[in-house]
Amino acid sequence: MKKDKILVIGACGQIGVELTLALRKMYGDSNVVASDLREEHDLLKGTGPYVSLDVMNKEMLHVLVIRHNITQVYLLAAILSATGEKNPLLAWHINMQSLLNVLDIAKEENLDKIYWPSSIAVFGPNSPAAETPQHTIIEPTTIYGISKFAGERWCEYYNHRFGVDVRSLRYPGLISYKSAPGGGTTDYAIEIFHEAKEHKKYTSFLSENTYLPMMYMPDAIRATIELMEADASKIAVRSAYNLSAMSFSPKEIGAEIKKHIPEFTMAYEPDYRQQIADGWPNSIDDSLARQDWGWKPEYDLARMTEDMLRNI
Ligand code: NAD
Ligand code: AKB
Numbered sequence: 001m002k003k004d005k006i007l008v009i010g011a012c013g014q015i016g017v018e019l020t021l022a023l024r025k026m027y028g029d030s031n032v033v034a035s036d037l038r039e040e041h042d043l044l045k046g047t048g049p050y051v052s053l054d055v056m057n058k059e060m061l062h063v064l065v066i067r068h069n070i071t072q073v074y075l076l077a078a079i080l081s082a083t084g085e086k087n088p089l090l091a092w093h094i095n096m097q098s099l100l101n102v103l104d105i106a107k108e109e110n111l112d113k114i115y116w117p118s119s120i121a122v123f124g125p126n127s128p129a130a131e132t133p134q135h136t137i138i139e140p141t142t143i144y145g146i147s148k149f150a151g152e153r154w155c156e157y158y159n160h161r162f163g164v165d166v167r168s169l170r171y172p173g174l175i176s177y178k179s180a181p182g183g184g185t186t187d188y189a190i191e192i193f194h195e196a197k198e199h200k201k202y203t204s205f206l207s208e209n210t211y212l213p214m215m216y217m218p219d220a221i222r223a224t225i226e227l228m229e230a231d232a233s234k235i236a237v238r239s240a241y242n243l244s245a246m247s248f249s250p251k252e253i254g255a256e257i258k259k260h261i262p263e264f265t266m267a268y269e270p271d272y273r274q275q276i277a278d279g280w281p282n283s284i285d286d287s288l289a290r291q292d293w294g295w296k297p298e299y300d301l302a303r304m305t306e307d308m309l310r311n312i
Pocket of ligand 1: 053079
Protein backbone atom coordinates (compact mmCIF):
# COMPACT_ATOMS: atom_id res chain seq x y z
CA MET A 1 0.00 0.00 0.00
CA LYS A 2 1.21 3.50 -0.88
CA LYS A 3 2.13 5.59 2.15
CA ASP A 4 0.68 9.11 2.39
CA LYS A 5 3.28 11.86 2.13
CA ILE A 6 1.89 15.36 2.38
CA LEU A 7 3.20 18.73 1.20
CA VAL A 8 1.67 21.87 2.77
CA ILE A 9 2.35 25.02 0.74
CA GLY A 10 1.88 28.28 2.67
CA ALA A 11 2.43 26.41 5.95
CA CYS A 12 3.43 29.53 7.91
CA GLY A 13 0.14 31.37 7.38
CA GLN A 14 -2.94 31.67 9.56
CA ILE A 15 -4.36 28.28 8.50
CA GLY A 16 -1.11 26.62 7.48
CA VAL A 17 0.48 26.46 10.93
CA GLU A 18 -2.52 24.80 12.58
CA LEU A 19 -3.29 22.53 9.63
CA THR A 20 0.33 21.34 9.42
CA LEU A 21 0.37 20.50 13.14
CA ALA A 22 -2.96 18.66 12.85
CA LEU A 23 -1.79 16.69 9.80
CA ARG A 24 1.47 15.76 11.56
CA LYS A 25 -0.54 14.31 14.43
CA MET A 26 -2.52 12.17 11.99
CA TYR A 27 0.11 11.11 9.48
CA GLY A 28 3.31 11.26 11.54
CA ASP A 29 5.68 14.24 11.78
CA SER A 30 8.10 13.12 9.07
CA ASN A 31 5.29 12.47 6.56
CA VAL A 32 4.14 16.11 6.43
CA VAL A 33 6.54 18.48 4.69
CA ALA A 34 5.82 22.14 5.52
CA SER A 35 6.83 24.82 3.00
CA ASP A 36 6.54 28.57 2.62
CA LEU A 37 8.26 31.63 1.22
CA ARG A 38 8.74 32.90 4.76
CA GLU A 39 11.01 31.69 7.50
CA GLU A 40 9.71 28.68 9.40
CA HIS A 41 7.02 29.69 11.94
CA ASP A 42 8.08 29.29 15.57
CA LEU A 43 5.23 26.86 16.28
CA LEU A 44 6.43 24.55 13.50
CA LYS A 45 10.09 24.51 14.52
CA GLY A 46 11.23 21.05 15.59
CA THR A 47 7.89 19.42 14.67
CA GLY A 48 8.83 18.05 11.23
CA PRO A 49 10.49 18.73 7.87
CA TYR A 50 10.49 22.31 6.55
CA VAL A 51 11.53 23.53 3.10
CA SER A 52 11.70 27.00 1.64
CA LEU A 53 9.53 27.11 -1.49
CA ASP A 54 8.14 29.67 -3.91
CA VAL A 55 5.08 27.91 -5.35
CA MET A 56 5.32 30.14 -8.43
CA ASN A 57 8.48 28.24 -9.40
CA LYS A 58 6.87 25.19 -11.00
CA GLU A 59 10.15 23.40 -11.67
CA MET A 60 11.25 23.71 -8.05
CA LEU A 61 7.84 22.52 -6.88
CA HIS A 62 7.96 19.55 -9.25
CA VAL A 63 11.42 18.53 -8.01
CA LEU A 64 10.24 18.81 -4.40
CA VAL A 65 7.20 16.61 -5.08
CA ILE A 66 9.36 13.92 -6.71
CA ARG A 67 12.23 14.13 -4.20
CA HIS A 68 9.93 13.74 -1.17
CA ASN A 69 7.60 11.18 -2.83
CA ILE A 70 4.66 13.51 -2.18
CA THR A 71 1.18 11.96 -2.61
CA GLN A 72 -1.03 14.82 -1.35
CA VAL A 73 -0.70 18.61 -1.58
CA TYR A 74 -2.47 21.23 0.54
CA LEU A 75 -2.08 24.56 -1.28
CA LEU A 76 -2.66 27.48 1.11
CA ALA A 77 -0.47 30.18 -0.43
CA ALA A 78 -2.58 33.11 -1.66
CA ILE A 79 -3.12 36.85 -1.50
CA LEU A 80 -6.27 37.61 0.49
CA SER A 81 -9.06 40.11 -0.19
CA ALA A 82 -7.86 43.36 1.40
CA THR A 83 -4.22 42.94 0.29
CA GLY A 84 -5.40 41.83 -3.15
CA GLU A 85 -7.22 45.11 -3.80
CA LYS A 86 -3.92 46.99 -3.35
CA ASN A 87 -2.28 45.12 -6.24
CA PRO A 88 -4.94 43.28 -8.27
CA LEU A 89 -2.68 41.99 -11.05
CA LEU A 90 -0.25 40.50 -8.55
CA ALA A 91 -3.10 38.88 -6.60
CA TRP A 92 -4.53 37.38 -9.79
CA HIS A 93 -1.10 36.14 -10.91
CA ILE A 94 -0.21 34.50 -7.59
CA ASN A 95 -3.64 33.06 -6.81
CA MET A 96 -4.08 31.55 -10.28
CA GLN A 97 -0.56 30.43 -11.18
CA SER A 98 0.03 28.72 -7.83
CA LEU A 99 -3.10 26.63 -8.34
CA LEU A 100 -2.32 25.82 -11.98
CA ASN A 101 1.21 24.72 -11.03
CA VAL A 102 -0.15 22.36 -8.37
CA LEU A 103 -3.00 20.97 -10.49
CA ASP A 104 -0.71 20.32 -13.41
CA ILE A 105 1.92 18.54 -11.31
CA ALA A 106 -0.90 16.51 -9.69
CA LYS A 107 -1.97 15.41 -13.15
CA GLU A 108 1.58 14.65 -14.36
CA GLU A 109 2.63 12.77 -11.21
CA ASN A 110 -0.76 11.14 -10.63
CA LEU A 111 -0.95 12.47 -7.05
CA ASP A 112 -3.61 10.99 -4.77
CA LYS A 113 -5.33 14.16 -3.51
CA ILE A 114 -5.12 17.94 -3.63
CA TYR A 115 -6.66 20.47 -1.23
CA TRP A 116 -7.11 24.11 -2.21
CA PRO A 117 -9.41 26.49 -0.30
CA SER A 118 -11.91 28.80 -1.90
CA SER A 119 -13.80 31.51 0.01
CA ILE A 120 -17.18 33.16 0.59
CA ALA A 121 -15.53 35.92 -1.50
CA VAL A 122 -16.71 34.11 -4.66
CA PHE A 123 -20.15 35.60 -3.97
CA GLY A 124 -20.93 39.18 -4.93
CA PRO A 125 -23.62 41.83 -4.48
CA ASN A 126 -25.99 40.01 -6.86
CA SER A 127 -25.92 36.76 -4.87
CA PRO A 128 -28.66 36.34 -2.25
CA ALA A 129 -27.08 37.70 0.95
CA ALA A 130 -28.93 35.54 3.51
CA GLU A 131 -28.29 31.78 3.63
CA THR A 132 -26.46 32.05 0.29
CA PRO A 133 -26.98 28.73 -1.51
CA GLN A 134 -24.30 26.52 -3.06
CA HIS A 135 -25.51 27.16 -6.59
CA THR A 136 -26.60 30.74 -7.24
CA ILE A 137 -25.58 33.93 -9.05
CA ILE A 138 -21.81 34.21 -8.64
CA GLU A 139 -20.48 37.60 -9.74
CA PRO A 140 -17.54 38.48 -7.45
CA THR A 141 -16.36 42.10 -7.48
CA THR A 142 -12.97 41.78 -5.74
CA ILE A 143 -9.93 40.41 -7.54
CA TYR A 144 -9.59 37.88 -4.71
CA GLY A 145 -13.16 36.65 -5.30
CA ILE A 146 -12.64 36.58 -9.06
CA SER A 147 -9.47 34.49 -8.62
CA LYS A 148 -11.23 32.11 -6.20
CA PHE A 149 -14.15 31.63 -8.59
CA ALA A 150 -11.81 30.99 -11.53
CA GLY A 151 -9.84 28.61 -9.28
CA GLU A 152 -13.00 26.66 -8.48
CA ARG A 153 -13.67 26.26 -12.20
CA TRP A 154 -10.09 25.01 -12.75
CA CYS A 155 -10.47 22.49 -9.91
CA GLU A 156 -13.66 21.08 -11.37
CA TYR A 157 -12.07 21.03 -14.84
CA TYR A 158 -9.00 19.10 -13.67
CA ASN A 159 -11.25 16.65 -11.85
CA HIS A 160 -13.66 16.04 -14.73
CA ARG A 161 -11.11 16.15 -17.53
CA PHE A 162 -8.03 14.51 -15.96
CA GLY A 163 -9.39 12.71 -12.89
CA VAL A 164 -7.38 14.80 -10.38
CA ASP A 165 -8.92 14.24 -6.93
CA VAL A 166 -9.04 17.90 -5.91
CA ARG A 167 -11.26 19.04 -3.04
CA SER A 168 -12.18 22.50 -1.81
CA LEU A 169 -14.16 24.48 0.76
CA ARG A 170 -15.50 28.02 0.61
CA TYR A 171 -14.20 29.08 4.02
CA PRO A 172 -15.96 31.90 5.85
CA GLY A 173 -13.79 34.41 7.78
CA LEU A 174 -11.54 32.35 10.06
CA ILE A 175 -10.82 33.36 13.64
CA SER A 176 -7.76 32.07 15.49
CA TYR A 177 -5.01 33.04 17.92
CA LYS A 178 -2.01 30.83 17.05
CA SER A 179 -0.86 32.44 13.80
CA ALA A 180 -1.58 35.98 12.56
CA PRO A 181 -4.08 36.60 9.73
CA GLY A 182 -2.78 37.50 6.28
CA GLY A 183 -4.68 40.62 5.07
CA GLY A 184 -8.37 39.76 4.86
CA THR A 185 -11.58 41.74 5.28
CA THR A 186 -12.71 39.50 8.15
CA ASP A 187 -9.49 40.15 10.14
CA TYR A 188 -11.30 42.68 12.35
CA ALA A 189 -12.83 39.72 14.21
CA ILE A 190 -9.31 38.67 15.28
CA GLU A 191 -7.89 42.15 15.97
CA ILE A 192 -10.82 42.88 18.26
CA PHE A 193 -9.76 40.16 20.73
CA HIS A 194 -6.15 41.37 20.92
CA GLU A 195 -7.23 45.00 21.40
CA ALA A 196 -9.91 44.06 23.94
CA LYS A 197 -7.39 42.23 26.07
CA GLU A 198 -4.61 44.79 25.71
CA HIS A 199 -6.43 48.16 25.58
CA LYS A 200 -10.08 47.38 26.50
CA LYS A 201 -11.24 49.18 23.35
CA TYR A 202 -11.40 48.61 19.61
CA THR A 203 -12.10 50.71 16.52
CA SER A 204 -13.66 48.49 13.87
CA PHE A 205 -12.88 49.06 10.18
CA LEU A 206 -16.33 47.62 9.36
CA SER A 207 -19.60 49.30 10.38
CA GLU A 208 -21.50 48.04 13.42
CA ASN A 209 -24.21 46.10 11.55
CA THR A 210 -22.05 44.40 8.90
CA TYR A 211 -22.92 40.71 9.21
CA LEU A 212 -20.40 38.22 7.78
CA PRO A 213 -20.12 34.41 7.89
CA MET A 214 -17.36 33.35 10.30
CA MET A 215 -15.82 30.18 11.73
CA TYR A 216 -13.45 29.31 14.58
CA MET A 217 -10.18 27.71 13.43
CA PRO A 218 -10.68 24.32 15.17
CA ASP A 219 -13.87 23.87 13.12
CA ALA A 220 -12.09 24.91 9.91
CA ILE A 221 -9.23 22.45 10.49
CA ARG A 222 -11.68 19.65 11.27
CA ALA A 223 -13.79 20.46 8.19
CA THR A 224 -10.69 20.38 5.99
CA ILE A 225 -9.53 17.03 7.35
CA GLU A 226 -13.02 15.50 7.22
CA LEU A 227 -13.42 16.58 3.59
CA MET A 228 -10.02 15.14 2.68
CA GLU A 229 -10.65 11.88 4.57
CA ALA A 230 -14.10 11.33 3.03
CA ASP A 231 -14.50 8.60 0.44
CA ALA A 232 -14.12 10.12 -3.05
CA SER A 233 -17.58 8.82 -4.00
CA LYS A 234 -19.11 11.21 -1.41
CA ILE A 235 -17.55 14.33 -2.88
CA ALA A 236 -20.16 15.40 -5.42
CA VAL A 237 -19.04 19.05 -5.56
CA ARG A 238 -15.66 19.34 -7.29
CA SER A 239 -15.60 23.13 -7.43
CA ALA A 240 -15.87 24.06 -3.69
CA TYR A 241 -18.38 23.34 -0.92
CA ASN A 242 -20.22 26.10 0.96
CA LEU A 243 -19.23 25.84 4.64
CA SER A 244 -20.83 27.57 7.59
CA ALA A 245 -20.64 27.89 11.39
CA MET A 246 -21.81 31.32 12.61
CA SER A 247 -22.65 34.84 11.47
CA PHE A 248 -22.26 38.04 13.47
CA SER A 249 -21.67 41.79 13.18
CA PRO A 250 -18.95 43.92 14.86
CA LYS A 251 -21.60 45.13 17.31
CA GLU A 252 -22.56 41.56 18.25
CA ILE A 253 -19.02 40.29 18.77
CA GLY A 254 -18.30 43.47 20.78
CA ALA A 255 -21.29 42.73 23.03
CA GLU A 256 -20.09 39.14 23.51
CA ILE A 257 -16.61 40.33 24.52
CA LYS A 258 -18.17 42.84 26.94
CA LYS A 259 -19.70 39.92 28.85
CA HIS A 260 -16.12 38.94 29.78
CA ILE A 261 -14.51 42.42 29.85
CA PRO A 262 -17.19 44.87 31.12
CA GLU A 263 -14.99 47.99 30.51
CA PHE A 264 -14.62 47.11 26.80
CA THR A 265 -15.79 49.87 24.40
CA MET A 266 -16.11 50.02 20.63
CA ALA A 267 -15.93 52.68 17.92
CA TYR A 268 -16.49 52.37 14.17
CA GLU A 269 -14.41 53.87 11.36
CA PRO A 270 -15.26 51.97 8.17
CA ASP A 271 -12.52 52.06 5.51
CA TYR A 272 -12.09 50.54 2.00
CA ARG A 273 -12.77 47.08 3.42
CA GLN A 274 -16.41 48.07 4.11
CA GLN A 275 -17.13 47.97 0.38
CA ILE A 276 -15.63 44.48 0.11
CA ALA A 277 -17.71 43.24 3.07
CA ASP A 278 -20.87 44.83 1.62
CA GLY A 279 -20.60 42.60 -1.44
CA TRP A 280 -20.27 39.38 0.58
CA PRO A 281 -22.99 37.16 2.06
CA ASN A 282 -24.34 37.65 5.60
CA SER A 283 -24.76 33.92 6.11
CA ILE A 284 -24.21 30.69 4.16
CA ASP A 285 -26.33 27.62 3.40
CA ASP A 286 -23.96 24.65 3.72
CA SER A 287 -26.57 21.89 3.49
CA LEU A 288 -24.67 20.06 0.71
CA ALA A 289 -21.53 19.73 2.88
CA ARG A 290 -23.71 18.41 5.73
CA GLN A 291 -25.49 15.97 3.40
CA ASP A 292 -22.50 14.71 1.34
CA TRP A 293 -19.78 14.22 3.97
CA GLY A 294 -21.48 14.92 7.29
CA TRP A 295 -20.26 18.45 8.13
CA LYS A 296 -21.37 19.88 11.50
CA PRO A 297 -19.76 22.89 13.24
CA GLU A 298 -19.04 22.86 16.99
CA TYR A 299 -18.29 26.51 17.84
CA ASP A 300 -20.81 29.35 18.04
CA LEU A 301 -20.01 32.98 18.90
CA ALA A 302 -20.23 32.49 22.69
CA ARG A 303 -18.01 29.40 22.80
CA MET A 304 -15.45 30.88 20.40
CA THR A 305 -15.25 34.18 22.34
CA GLU A 306 -14.62 32.39 25.59
CA ASP A 307 -11.89 30.24 24.04
CA MET A 308 -10.20 33.17 22.25
CA LEU A 309 -10.11 35.31 25.40
CA ARG A 310 -8.74 32.40 27.43
CA ASN A 311 -5.93 31.69 24.96
CA ILE A 312 -4.73 35.07 23.69
P1 NAD B 1 -2.07 33.67 5.00
O1 NAD B 1 -1.85 34.89 4.19
O2 NAD B 1 -2.11 33.77 6.49
O3 NAD B 1 -1.01 32.56 4.61
C1 NAD B 1 -0.58 32.34 3.30
C2 NAD B 1 0.86 31.83 3.35
O4 NAD B 1 1.28 31.61 2.01
C3 NAD B 1 1.83 32.83 3.99
O5 NAD B 1 2.56 32.22 5.01
C4 NAD B 1 2.73 33.24 2.83
O6 NAD B 1 4.07 33.50 3.20
C5 NAD B 1 2.62 32.04 1.91
N1 NAD B 1 2.92 32.37 0.52
C6 NAD B 1 2.54 33.48 -0.18
N2 NAD B 1 3.06 33.45 -1.41
C7 NAD B 1 3.76 32.29 -1.51
C8 NAD B 1 4.54 31.71 -2.54
N3 NAD B 1 4.68 32.32 -3.73
N4 NAD B 1 5.12 30.51 -2.30
C9 NAD B 1 4.98 29.90 -1.11
N5 NAD B 1 4.28 30.42 -0.08
C10 NAD B 1 3.68 31.61 -0.29
O7 NAD B 1 -3.44 33.02 4.46
P2 NAD B 1 -4.43 32.04 5.23
O8 NAD B 1 -5.42 32.89 5.94
O9 NAD B 1 -3.69 31.01 5.95
O10 NAD B 1 -5.21 31.42 3.99
C11 NAD B 1 -4.83 30.21 3.39
C12 NAD B 1 -5.79 29.91 2.25
O11 NAD B 1 -7.13 29.87 2.76
C13 NAD B 1 -5.81 30.97 1.15
O12 NAD B 1 -6.07 30.35 -0.09
C14 NAD B 1 -7.00 31.83 1.51
O13 NAD B 1 -7.54 32.47 0.38
C15 NAD B 1 -7.95 30.79 2.05
N6 NAD B 1 -8.97 31.38 2.93
C16 NAD B 1 -8.61 31.92 4.12
C17 NAD B 1 -9.58 32.48 4.94
C18 NAD B 1 -9.25 33.09 6.28
O14 NAD B 1 -10.13 33.68 6.91
N7 NAD B 1 -8.02 32.97 6.74
C19 NAD B 1 -10.93 32.48 4.51
C20 NAD B 1 -11.24 31.96 3.26
C21 NAD B 1 -10.26 31.38 2.49
C1 AKB C 1 -10.66 37.53 3.65
O1 AKB C 1 -11.28 38.31 4.39
O2 AKB C 1 -10.06 37.86 2.61
C2 AKB C 1 -10.67 36.05 4.01
C3 AKB C 1 -11.78 35.35 3.31
C4 AKB C 1 -13.14 35.38 3.84
O3 AKB C 1 -11.56 34.77 2.28
N1 AKB C 1 -10.76 35.94 5.43
